[in-house]
Amino acid sequence: MFAYILRRLLYTIPVIWGVVTVVFILMAVVPGDPARIMMGQRGDPETLERIRSDLGLDLPIHRQYLRFMQEIIKGDLGTSYRTNQEVSEALIERFPATFKLAFWAMIFASVTGVAAGMLSAVKQYSLFDYSAMFIAIAGVSAPVFWVGLILLFIFAYTLNIVPGVGYGDGQLIYLLLPVITLGVRPAALIARLTRSCMLEVLNQDYIRTARAKGLAEKTVIIKHAFKNALIPVVTIIGTQLSALLSGAVLTETIFAWPGIGRLAVEALVARDFPMIRGTVIFMALIFLVANLVVDLSYGFIDPRVRYS
Amino acid sequence: MRRRNLWIIALLVSLAFLGLSSVGMAADSATYGGTLRWREINDPPKGDPAMATDTVSSRMILCIFDTLVENDPDGKGLIPGLAESWEGNEDGTIFTFHLRKGVRFQKEHMGQPTENKGRVVKAGDWKYSFERLVHVTSPRAYFLDMIKGYQDFVDGKATEWSGIKVIDDYTLQFELEYPFAPFVSVLAYNSFMAVPREDAEKWGKDFNFHPIGTGPFVLDKWEHDQKVVLKKNPDYWRQDAEGNSLPYLDYVEIMVIPDNTIAYQEFKKGNIDAFPDFPDEFYTEARSEFGELLQERPWVGTYYYGFNNSKPPFKDNKELRQAFNYAVNRELISELVIEGRYPAGKGVLPPGMPGYNPDLEGYSFDPVKAKALMAAAGYPNGIEVELQVNNNPRHRAVAEAIQAQLMDLGIKLNLKILDWGVHLDMCERAETQMFRMGWVVDYMDPDNFLYVLLHSDNHGAKGNYSFYENKEVDTLLAKARVETDWNKRMALYREAEQMIVEDAPWVFLFHYSTSLLAQDWVKNIHLPAMGDYYTALYNVWIAK
Numbered sequence: 001m002f003a004y005i006l007r008r009l010l011y012t013i014p015v016i017w018g019v020v021t022v023v024f025i026l027m028a029v030v031p032g033d034p035a036r037i038m039m040g041q042r043g044d045p046e047t048l049e050r051i052r053s054d055l056g057l058d059l060p061i062h063r064q065y066l067r068f069m070q071e072i073i074k075g076d077l078g079t080s081y082r083t084n085q086e087v088s089e090a091l092i093e094r095f096p097a098t099f100k101l102a103f104w105a106m107i108f109a110s111v112t113g114v115a116a117g118m119l120s121a122v123k124q125y126s127l128f129d130y131s132a133m134f135i136a137i138a139g140v141s142a143p144v145f146w147v148g149l150i151l152l153f154i155f156a157y158t159l160n161i162v163p164g165v166g167y168g169d170g171q172l173i174y175l176l177l178p179v180i181t182l183g184v185r186p187a188a189l190i191a192r193l194t195r196s197c198m199l200e201v202l203n204q205d206y207i208r209t210a211r212a213k214g215l216a217e218k219t220v221i222i223k224h225a226f227k228n229a230l231i232p233v234v235t236i237i238g239t240q241l242s243a244l245l246s247g248a249v250l251t252e253t254i255f256a257w258p259g260i261g262r263l264a265v266e267a268l269v270a271r272d273f274p275m276i277r278g279t280v281i282f283m284a285l286i287f288l289v290a291n292l293v294v295d296l297s298y299g300f301i302d303p304r305v306r307y308s
Numbered sequence: 309m310r311r312r313n314l315w316i317i318a319l320l321v322s323l324a325f326l327g328l329s330s331v332g333m334a335a336d337s338a339t340y341g342g343t344l345r346w347r348e349i350n351d352p353p354k355g356d357p358a359m360a361t362d363t364v365s366s367r368m369i370l371c372i373f374d375t376l377v378e379n380d381p382d383g384k385g386l387i388p389g390l391a392e393s394w395e396g397n398e399d400g401t402i403f404t405f406h407l408r409k410g411v412r413f414q415k416e417h418m419g420q421p422t423e424n425k426g427r428v429v430k431a432g433d434w435k436y437s438f439e440r441l442v443h444v445t446s447p448r449a450y451f452l453d454m455i456k457g458y459q460d461f462v463d464g465k466a467t468e469w470s471g472i473k474v475i476d477d478y479t480l481q482f483e484l485e486y487p488f489a490p491f492v493s494v495l496a497y498n499s500f501m502a503v504p505r506e507d508a509e510k511w512g513k514d515f516n517f518h519p520i521g522t523g524p525f526v527l528d529k530w531e532h533d534q535k536v537v538l539k540k541n542p543d544y545w546r547q548d549a550e551g552n553s554l555p556y557l558d559y560v561e562i563m564v565i566p567d568n569t570i571a572y573q574e575f576k577k578g579n580i581d582a583f584p585d586f587p588d589e590f591y592t593e594a595r596s597e598f599g600e601l602l603q604e605r606p607w608v609g610t611y612y613y614g615f616n617n618s619k620p621p622f623k624d625n626k627e628l629r630q631a632f633n634y635a636v637n638r639e640l641i642s643e644l645v646i647e648g649r650y651p652a653g654k655g656v657l658p659p660g661m662p663g664y665n666p667d668l669e670g671y672s673f674d675p676v677k678a679k680a681l682m683a684a685a686g687y688p689n690g691i692e693v694e695l696q697v698n699n700n701p702r703h704r705a706v707a708e709a710i711q712a713q714l715m716d717l718g719i720k721l722n723l724k725i726l727d728w729g730v731h732l733d734m735c736e737r738a739e740t741q742m743f744r745m746g747w748v749v750d751y752m753d754p755d756n757f758l759y760v761l762l763h764s765d766n767h768g769a770k771g772n773y774s775f776y777e778n779k780e781v782d783t784l785l786a787k788a789r790v791e792t793d794w795n796k797r798m799a800l801y802r803e804a805e806q807m808i809v810e811d812a813p814w815v816f817l818f819h820y821s822t823s824l825l826a827q828d829w830v831k832n833i834h835l836p837a838m839g840d841y842y843t844a845l846y847n848v849w850i851a852k
Contacts, residue, residue, distance in 0.1 A: 030730075031729075031730045031733050031734070032727060032729030032730045032733060033729065033733055034729070036729065036732055036733060036736075036769070037728065037729045037732070038361065038447060039361065039447040039769075040361035040362070040447065041732065041745075041747070041771075042750075042760060042769070042770060042771045043447060043450075043769050043770070044450040044453075044769070044770055045768075045769060045770070046450070046462070047445065047447060047449065047450050048769065050445050050462075051445055051447065054445055079513075082353045083353045083354070083516065083517075084359075084513050084514070084516045084517075085516075085517070090532075093532060094532075094533070149569065149570075152570065152573070153573070156573075156577075157573045157576075157577060160577075164570065164573065164574055164577065164579065165565055165570050165574060166534060166535075166563075166565075167531075167534050253566045253567055254567050254570060255570075256533075256534070256563075256564060256565045256566060256567070256570070258531070258532060258533035258534045258564075259533075262533055262566070263533070266350065266351075269727065269728070270353075270729075271729050
């Protein structure tokens, strides 16, 4: 297993290199000069050249690339053109807020999604099943910004029972609405997937055998059916978590949440190349690590899975 | 007896009134303490005045730093800042500033003592602060390129900026390469602030996150993408009319709320005290709900569509350019798209700017004239033109409305919506046919509009994106720059503007407005002509 993890970690190197290179090329070909944006609408050509030179943007593209790769190898993500802040420092500063939001959103999504999906499968074609699946379809279809605004208007501005926007001093109450907003869509996806996987498993012969043996229905559902239906569910939880960890731009914008998503968008608008590259590398790493964790978790869920 | 009673009653009534008014005065008198929560749309990218080019950074910087001279809030000239007085020589090449005594740098920053330990600001600090602009490659240093020795200092041929002279501790002198009449106005620009050497050198490039100046507030906390907390500077130099110390407020919190809808709800809930640059979508509602609390006034700025005057079809085709100007119904568009908030533009200079000509005729909506001019221009059946607009809901809406209006004259306007950076790139390379642009004052002088935006020396990135060129206009504008007689200068600018309007290098569309919605418990908050971010907070107080 150790060899497997090591091999997977080694695979991340070419993937990161590929991502970094693609982003570098994209930034190089997309029009829009960061030095020009820094200067504002008006600027004299001489100062513009000095700024470009200070940023290394006057170098030939291959030298810019080599310089950039050398810095990456040294673990230096560079300095933001826009704010002069170290990119790694900016990411570290924003990550706790993003992590907190993503983590709790996935807890919310997993608990509600799995519970709703299981109950729907067990009580197939019941009122609960129809209601839960209707809500799930609505949850998948509803745009995040709409959900966020509706929740804010009801709970923060009409009922006045939760704070509206911001991070506060990190109190959990500030998390409530952003977590629900962000968690609704993954919850709906998980509910639908759990239901279909459970239905498939519940029709298997070994479930009939378990019931025939006289096992309690609870044991059949949880121990025999759910455990076998879990692999696709875990996969989707993993991919959703990694997507949320790399920043939830709309939720962060609506709730004025100081996370990585907003950082990335502001960097894109300002053509802040180092910050864009930093956030992309960070997101790629998150995806790779999350996928690795998901793959490793299969072994714990299904003993037939072996790592070699 | 009855008469005496009447006198007594009259006296009592008068006393009662006096008593009431003094209560009223007491209710209106300034009180110390409290926090003002000011909403901004994003985190300030820059805290270092030398590097800032955006309005959000400027909002914070103007709380922390001071300039030598300041713009009068109503745009009526300059008022003293850290310079008590100043004078220029006859030919406008030497300007001497007499500095205010006893002004101190901030002795505290983020709860820690500063390196400067709250020492007094002297002329040498100003020389350092101006030279630092070049050392850190300030995007605004070139505003001062008329000061003698600028180029040598930039090129590293000189160790100091020779045109900036410390005469004594409280006298600073600038010697210019050539006469430049608007020089003192330029010094009011918010990059040219006093910076303490010790702290600037201690923090290096991180001075951007550790700004320390002489202003009414010191930086207390900066939680990126959340809020900036500014705390009262107990050593601030300014006093109110009664000689009381300023500022009144204990804290200013710049709260970052990116979404306008949410920010407005937060305002209504009382979680925000001041909401600058109020959005169009809630304008009507806020106007009826909050009345005079929503302040709005003309902003010294102009919104226009530039023609590319260096390429066909607009090059050497004045009739075509004029036809476009006559074909646009500015008042209707302003009413329909931006709630009538932008007044129609007649020319280049906006209301409030010295030299503004209220009698300028400009172009009114006249489709018949427009049609005739189209025919005279060689396009009797219309024309197809690409209009490039930077991506912004308001700009897009205006462009779509104009597109619909021009269609009536057979003008097919193809919209090209681009990001700001790309938009600028293409405009400065003259790769557009028509483009949207706006200009808001840097310094209160017509030079900042007419010379920067329309002199042929400034083609491209320096400001003249329309690549307009008229030798006579160039001569007038160059002459105005060196003319020291105010009235003669204004006359030159008016003459130049008249010629520019006649040439129609732009579609002169609107003049901007600036706005600020503040809660009724926020007292003495006045929206200045220079824009909401210039709102002085040192004399604001909270009464609740």
